[in-house]
Amino acid sequence: MPKVVVAGAGLTGLAAAISAREAGANVVLLEKGSRADVGGNAAFSGGLFLFRYDGPADLTSITQDFEPGMRADRIEAPPYASDAYAAELMAISDGRADPRLVRTLAEQSLDTVRWLAAKGVRFTFNRTVGAHVRNGVLHIPPGQILTSTGEGMSRGFEVIEPLLGYAERIGVEIRWCTALVDVVREDRRVTGVAVDGGVLPGDAVVIATGGFQADRELRRRHLGPDWVNVKLRGTRLATGAVFGRAAGYTAATEAEGRHG
Structure with a gap:
């Protein structure tokens, strides 16, 4: 072995x-x-995850938990594609990130979050990035929407504990x-x-x-x-x-x- x-x-x-x-x-x-x-x-992180997704089905395949006031009859979530994710990371780095690594991260990000969920990490829909409920519909802007479940600012520990x-x-x-x-x-x-x-x-x-x-x-x-x-x-x-x-x-x- x-x-x-x-x-x-x-x-x-x-x-x-x-x-x-x-x-x-x-x-x-x-x-x-x-x-x-x-x-x-x-x-020490806030537990907010950025990953690519094609629509609501990808998000609900990871979690169906919602923070208070976020639950709705329907979810409207425009796709956040690998290209958009990669472009955002390149912009954050002022173009200095390795494009090959960025592309790999973007393409594998959804499967990675699913992997974390399979190991016991719990996620919930989060309102901090502009998501809101209107007329029974949860409207989600493309990008970060799921956070690890927990209290306070250091929700990152709620990712670590189940993995440990x-x-x-x-x-x-x-x-x-x-x-x-x-x-x-x-x-x-x-x-x-x-x-x-x-x-x-x-x-x-x-x-x-x-x-x-x-x-x-x-x-x-x-x-x-x-x-x-x-x-x-x-x-x-x-x-x-x-x-x-x-x-x-x-x-x-x-x-x-x-x-x-």
Whole structure:
């Protein structure tokens, strides 16, 4: 049975661990924080999802729950196509996003939300983006409409909690308070990871440790001095500690490929 090591128990890491386990792998999920820190930045989000859909049937295939005042006899929802989704993401990034990745995200977004729902994440129709009921019809503008079910602003944790429970039920081994120290390589191939106390072998390693926004020096170096004193809105654990190791491996590999 192949062994997969995933670093980071945020939304990406949990999804990767679950997918690998369902595909038949032995999975170890590393999280440098405690169980109380699970979820990464996603746990601090509002839980609002953007995905493509062709009409009301796609939305009601995910949920038939409505926030108070949103239920209606009929739903009117113009399509929000992959092209519109991709164009919105490219505009948000000022054209700097990778068009191939954007296209893949847009095309797979509906199936991804359905996948989350199948793992126990609950969604509801949300009024925050201009949806309204008039004459018994729920009118939905194209774009974000479903949010994870929960209270308050940090509904993102309501996405994380069911995924964590599902991962534990299907046998993902989760090691809390265990940071990835380094990536282990043999003959230009990743063969595992180093953690405090030893090495974990892996046929595949997934690094899902988030960004570097919680590190003042990295913010200053890469974003500029105005970013040193910003207030964090996400996890304090996203310090970018793993980036150098993964990037170093990529640079070394490319250099060997050019000169070898």
